[in-house]
Amino acid sequence: MTRKVTTRFPNYLFTRDTNGRSIAKKASIGENVHLGSNVTIYPKVRIGDRSVVMDGAVLGRIPLPNMTMNRPVTSEYCDLVIGPESIIGCNTVLYTGSRLGSNVLVSDLTSIREGCSIGEGVIIGRGVMALYDCRIGSFSRIQDQAHLVGNMVIEEHVFIGMGVMTANDNDVYTSRFGSTAVCFQAPVIRSLAVIGTGAVLLPGIEIGMGAMVAAGAVVTRDVPAWTVVGGVPARHIREIPNEWRRAI
Amino acid sequence: MTRKVTTRFPNYLFTRDTNGRSIAKKASIGENVHLGSNVTIYPKVRIGDRSVVMDGAVLGRIPLPNMTMNRPVTSEYCDLVIGPESIIGCNTVLYTGSRLGSNVLVSDLTSIREGCSIGEGVIIGRGVMALYDCRIGSFSRIQDQAHLVGNMVIEEHVFIGMGVMTANDNDVYTSRFGSTAVCFQAPVIRSLAVIGTGAVLLPGIEIGMGAMVAAGAVVTRDVPAWTVVGGVPARHIREIPNEWRRAI
Amino acid sequence: MTRKVTTRFPNYLFTRDTNGRSIAKKASIGENVHLGSNVTIYPKVRIGDRSVVMDGAVLGRIPLPNMTMNRPVTSEYCDLVIGPESIIGCNTVLYTGSRLGSNVLVSDLTSIREGCSIGEGVIIGRGVMALYDCRIGSFSRIQDQAHLVGNMVIEEHVFIGMGVMTANDNDVYTSRFGSTAVCFQAPVIRSLAVIGTGAVLLPGIEIGMGAMVAAGAVVTRDVPAWTVVGGVPARHIREIPNEWRRAI
Numbered sequence: 092m093t094r095k096v097t098t099r100f101p102n103y104l105f106t107r108d109t110n111g112r113s114i115a116k117k118a119s120i121g122e123n124v125h126l127g128s129n130v131t132i133y134p135k136v137r138i139g140d141r142s143v144v145m146d147g148a149v150l151g152r153i154p155l156p157n158m159t160m161n162r163p164v165t166s167e168y169c170d171l172v173i174g175p176e177s178i179i180g181c182n183t184v185l186y187t188g189s190r191l192g193s194n195v196l197v198s199d200l201t202s203i204r205e206g207c208s209i210g211e212g213v214i215i216g217r218g219v220m221a222l223y224d225c226r227i228g229s230f231s232r233i234q235d236q237a238h239l240v241g242n243m244v245i246e247e248h249v250f251i252g253m254g255v256m257t258a259n260d261n262d263v264y265t266s267r268f269g270s271t272a273v274c275f276q277a278p279v280i281r282s283l284a285v286i287g288t289g290a291v292l293l294p295g296i297e298i299g300m301g302a303m304v305a306a307g308a309v310v311t312r313d314v315p316a317w318t319v320v321g322g323v324p325a326r327h328i329r330e331i332p333n334e335w336r337r338a339i
Numbered sequence: 340m341t342r343k344v345t346t347r348f349p350n351y352l353f354t355r356d357t358n359g360r361s362i363a364k365k366a367s368i369g370e371n372v373h374l375g376s377n378v379t380i381y382p383k384v385r386i387g388d389r390s391v392v393m394d395g396a397v398l399g400r401i402p403l404p405n406m407t408m409n410r411p412v413t414s415e416y417c418d419l420v421i422g423p424e425s426i427i428g429c430n431t432v433l434y435t436g437s438r439l440g441s442n443v444l445v446s447d448l449t450s451i452r453e454g455c456s457i458g459e460g461v462i463i464g465r466g467v468m469a470l471y472d473c474r475i476g477s478f479s480r481i482q483d484q485a486h487l488v489g490n491m492v493i494e495e496h497v498f499i500g501m502g503v504m505t506a507n508d509n510d511v512y513t514s515r516f517g518s519t520a521v522c523f524q525a526p527v528i529r530s531l532a533v534i535g536t537g538a539v540l541l542p543g544i545e546i547g548m549g550a551m552v553a554a555g556a557v558v559t560r561d562v563p564a565w566t567v568v569g570g571v572p573a574r575h576i577r578e579i580p581n582e583w584r585r586a587i
Numbered sequence: 588m589t590r591k592v593t594t595r596f597p598n599y600l601f602t603r604d605t606n607g608r609s610i611a612k613k614a615s616i617g618e619n620v621h622l623g624s625n626v627t628i629y630p631k632v633r634i635g636d637r638s639v640v641m642d643g644a645v646l647g648r649i650p651l652p653n654m655t656m657n658r659p660v661t662s663e664y665c666d667l668v669i670g671p672e673s674i675i676g677c678n679t680v681l682y683t684g685s686r687l688g689s690n691v692l693v694s695d696l697t698s699i700r701e702g703c704s705i706g707e708g709v710i711i712g713r714g715v716m717a718l719y720d721c722r723i724g725s726f727s728r729i730q731d732q733a734h735l736v737g738n739m740v741i742e743e744h745v746f747i748g749m750g751v752m753t754a755n756d757n758d759v760y761t762s763r764f765g766s767t768a769v770c771f772q773a774p775v776i777r778s779l780a781v782i783g784t785g786a787v788l789l790p791g792i793e794i795g796m797g798a799m800v801a802a803g804a805v806v807t808r809d810v811p812a813w814t815v816v817g818g819v820p821a822r823h824i825r826e827i828p829n830e831w832r833r834a835i
Contacts, residue, residue, distance in 0.1 A: 105624070111359050111377065111607050113624040113642070128353070128361040128379045129395070129607065131624045131642040131677075146361070146379040146397045147430065147625070149642045149677045149695075157674055157692035159708040159726055178405055181379075181397045181432045182448075182643065184677045184695045184713075196405035199397075199432045199450045200466075200678075202695050202713045212407040217432075217450045217468045218484075218696075220713045220731040220749075230407055232515070235468040236486055236504075236714075238732055238749045250515050253468075253486045254504040256732075256750040256785040256802075264781050264799055264827075265834040267728070267746050285512050288486075289504040289539040289557070291785040291803040303512055306504075307539040307557030307571055309785070309803035323571050323803055323819050331512075338513040359607050359625065376601070376609040376627045377643070394609070394627040394645045395678065426653055429627075429645045429680045430696075444653035447645075447680045447698050448714075460655040465680075465698045465716045466732075478655055480763070483716040484734055484752075498763050501716075501734045502752040533760050536734075537752040537787040537805070551760055554752075555787040555805035555819055571819050579760075586761040 117168075118151070121175065133187065135168045139175030145199070147182040154186060154205055154223075161269050162241075169205070180217065192229065210247065228282065240294075243277040248339075251280070252288035252306065261294045281316065283339060290325075301331055301339075365416075366399070369423065381435065383416045387423030393447070395430040402434060402453055402471075409517050410489075417453070428465065440477065458495065476530065491525040496587075499528070500536035500554065509542045529564065531587060538573075549579055549587070613664075614647070617671065629683065631664045635671030641695070643678040650682060650701055650719075657765050658737075665701070676713065688725065706743065724778065736790075739773040744835075747776070748784035748802065757790045777812065779835060786821075797827055797835075 104116045111129040114120070118132045121140035126132075130144050133151030144150065151171040156164040169188030173179065177191055180199035185191075189203055192211035197203065201219040210229030215221070221239040228247035233239065237251050240259035245251070259277040260266060266273040276295030280286065284298045287306030298304060302314045305321030305328070314320050317331040352364045359377040362368070366380045369388035374380075378392050381399030392398065399419040404412040417436035421427065425439055428447035433439075437451055440459035445451065449467040458477030463469070469487040476495035481487065485499050488507035493499070507525040508514060514521040524543030528534065532546045535554030546552060550562045553569030553576070562568050565579040601609045607625040610616070614628045617636035622628075626640050629647030640646065647667040652660040665684030669675065673687055676695035681687075685699055688707035693699065697715040706725030711717070717735040724743035729735065733747050736755035741747070755773040756762060762769040772791030776782065780794045783802030794800060798810045801817030801824070810816050813827040 105606070107606055107624075110353070110355055110361060111625060113606060127397075128355075129359060129377045129625045129643070143403060145400065147377070147395055147643055147678065149623075152641065152677060155639060155674050155692070157672070157708065157710060158690045159710060159728075160692070176405070178403050181400060181450075182395065182430045182678045182696070194406045196403070196408070199400075200430070200448055200468075200696055202677075212405065214405060214407060218448075218466060218714060218732075220696075222731075232407075235470075236466075236484065236732065240749070248516075250511060252504075252506065252511075253488070254502070254750070256748075258748065258784040258802055263746060263748075265831055267781070268744075268835050271834055285515070288506040288541075289537075289785075293784075293802055306506055306541055335513050338519055339516050358601070358603055358609060375645075376603075377607065377625045391651060393648065395625070395643055424653070426651050429648060429698075430643065430678045442654045444651075444656070447648075448678070448696055448716075460653065462653060462655060466696075466714060480655075483718075484714075484732065496764075498759060500752075500754065500759075501736070502750065533763070536754040536789075537785075554754055554789055583761050586767055587764050 115151070127181070133168060133171075135187065136171045136173070138173045139177060139193065141175055142173055142177045142179070144179045145181040145183070148179050149184045150179065151187045152184060161267070161273065174211070186223075198235075204241070216253075225277075234288075240275075240277050242275050244279045246280060246282035246284075246300075248283045249280050250285045252286055252290065254289045255286050255292065256290075257292045259294050278310075287321075301336065303331065363399070375429070381416060381419075383435065384419045384421070386421045387425060387441065389423055390421055390425045390427070392427045393429040393431070396427050397432045398427065399435045400432060409515070409521065422459070434471075446483075452489070464501075473525075482536075488523075488525050490523050492527045494528060494530035494532075494548075496531050497528050498533045500534055500538065502537045503534050503540065504538075505540045507542050526558075535569075549584065551579060611647070623677070629664060629667075631683065632667045632669070634669045635673060635689065637671055638669055638673045638675070640675045641677040641679070644675050645680045646675065647683045648680060657763070657769065670707070682719075694731075700737070712749070721773075730784075736771075736773050738771050740775045742776060742778035742780075742796075744779045745776050746781045748782055748786065750785045751782050751788070752786075753788045755790045774806075783817075797832065799827060 115134040117134035119137040127146035136151040174193035177195040184202040186205040188205040189207040198217040204223040206224040214232040216235035218236040222241035231249040234253040237255040265271040278292040281300040283301040299316030308325040311324040363382040365382035367385040375394030384399040422441035425443040432450040434453040436453040437455040446465040452471040454472040462480040464483035466484040470489035479497040482501040485503040513519040526540040529548040531549040547564030556573040559572040611630040613630035615633040623642030632647040670689035673691040680698040682701040684701040685703040694713040700719040702720040710728040712731035714732040718737035727745040730749040733751040761767040774788040777796040779797040795812030804821040805819045807820040
């Protein structure tokens with residue numbers, strides 16, 4: 092039911108400056124980067140030119156399992172790459188081994204786990220929690236306090252409203268103890284789709300290109316492209332009007 | 340579809356003390372103010388007498404746009420005024436240009452954007468995210484993890500439950516690319532109203548004086564004063580009983 | 588309607604090291620404990636051997652009331668005990684007077700209030716907010732951004748999904764002003780139960796042993812053991828299949 096994992100915190104070397112910054116010797120900071128006070132930067136972090144890292148942010152931390160965790164976790168430093176002209180907000184926590192494009196904005200008090208790939212110009216709001224291995228396409232926006240499960244796929248120009256919640260394990264009832272195989276199936280959101288405030292997306296569903304999910308909906312089945320759904324459980328409401336399609 | 344914004348981080352001067360505090364030379368700290376460790380205080384912050392700022396809090400940060408943001412953002416320091424005897428929690432992030440009354444409690448890991456006006460005695464819980472230009476009337480309470488959209492109006496003695504989500508843009512499907520005009524219409528909550536845990540409030544709706552929204556409701560239309568609504572979408576359930584009105 | 592509370596921040600003595608750590612002289616740190624940068628550790632914190640406290644975490648803060656708070660709050664340092672081989676995430680805030688068992692994982696940007704009791708091997712995700720006096724049984728898991736109200740009881744091996752919200756006061760409409768007695772009745776979740784992503788649990792309801800609440804459900808009544816409920820409001824869907832019971 093549980094399984095022992097050795098949790099040893101790797102050694103690393105930091106420099107500590109007079110403004111409260113702890114910067115690993117193996118980190119790489121670009122030109123004209125602004126670092127706020129009290130930031131912590133772990134090894135293998137690479138920050139692109141002209142980026143801003145606000146106060147209290149922690150970049151490149153490793154995942155640390157306790158003995159009861161099901162999913163295997165590797166506590167090793169990998170490259171955390173932040174593209175040029177990006178902004179990382181105050182007290183935000185980015186894990187090791189993710190890749191952010193240029194002009195990405197990650198706001199305050201947000202956390203992004205390891206293995207994520209985030210395209211150019213993406214905006215991620217405050218208090219957002221993204222799990223491991225998420226892919227977020229260029230110019231998509233994730234509003235405050237949304238949750239992205241592990242392995243989630245979000246294509247380009249997607250809009251995800253405040254507090255949207257997602258799930259990736261339909262078999263959690265049995266899989267949580269490791270007694271059955273876990274087959275994580277995260278939601279997939281095709282390009283140009285909009286997910287309304289407070290909606291819930293169940294495991295493995297696909298939101299089609301340009302589709303729209305109404306606020307507060309619970310989506311239990313695939314949503315065809317260019318349609319609007321809403322309610323609990325979410326049902327077809329209408330097609331996306333032609334004038335909307337032309338306007339985007 | 341996107342638009343270039345010059346993002347330059349303004350220069351400022353800080354003093355750095357031995358307890359990890361970075362305090363801008365142009366900040367004003369009242370008498371008997373307690374500052375925790377590792378706080379960062381930007382220019383034009385004014386903290387009233389006998390207030391407490393807990394560890395890791397960041398006060399007066401400026402908003403920083405990336406190139407893909409629709410809404411114009413001004414990255415300039417304005418007054419952030421915190422009234423006397425107020426409390427700002429650990430690792431909380433307050434933006435520049437807001438105004439908090441006396442005896443305000445903002446708890447841990449919360450963020451309040453620029454231009455907000457928060458009355459006397461307001462309590463704001465942990466993990467709350469308030470966007471720009473919100474008005475919160477005296478003695479209102481915003482519970483943990485609630486989200487307040489930009490321009491939201493909350494009158495006095497309002498109670499907003501945990502995880503309540505709000506929206507302010509019914510036209511987000513088309514407005515998100517800037518190709519149609521954006522007309523933000525935030526919810527308005529009249530005095531003495533109660534919003535239940537996990538409710539979702541849609542753009543432009545008005546919750547009448549003393550009304551009550553049940554937990555988990557999705558409110559798509561105005562709620563008349565002194566009525567109770569609930570469900571998805573929210574429907575009229577009953578009038579507020581007279582004995583309740585007398586008791587508040 | 589409101590009531591004056593004297594808010595005085597107690598005096599304490601800290602040592603400040605070169606890595607930005609503020610550690611109260613009365614704190615007790617076990618052997619082979621890793622402390623990240625910029626952590627703040629208040630008096631009466633006791634950290635077990637081989638535990639890890641990540642960067643920016645604040646351990647042992649006292650609750651501080653403002654003048655408008657209904658519930659009496661004691662601003663005194665009590666023991667905050669963290670068992671051996673536990674992990675506390677980045678920028679997380681633990682209050683004074685709670686007790687965490689061994690091998691507990693509390694992830695980043697989470698806050699746990701005073702008086703909580705957390706069993707061995709519990710996993711608490713990122714952005715979780717637990718209020719005062721919660722009990723969480725051994726090996727239970729609380730996913731990211733969930734909210735646990737005050738006095739909540741969670742037995743062993745429970746799984747609580749992302750963004751689950753809870754409430755503990757059915758009389759909030761009148762009790763919020765202190766004009767009627769408050770009788771907090773938090774949800775009780777019996778062992779082996781599963782609560783789906785984004786569900787809302789109302790005051791005083793009991794989720795029976797091994798029961799399952801579907802994602803997005805609003806639970807307004809007790810849920811019998813070994814049954815599945817879902818919807819708004821939540822209704823009986825089926826019994827838990829025998830093969831599921833055997834698999835856990």
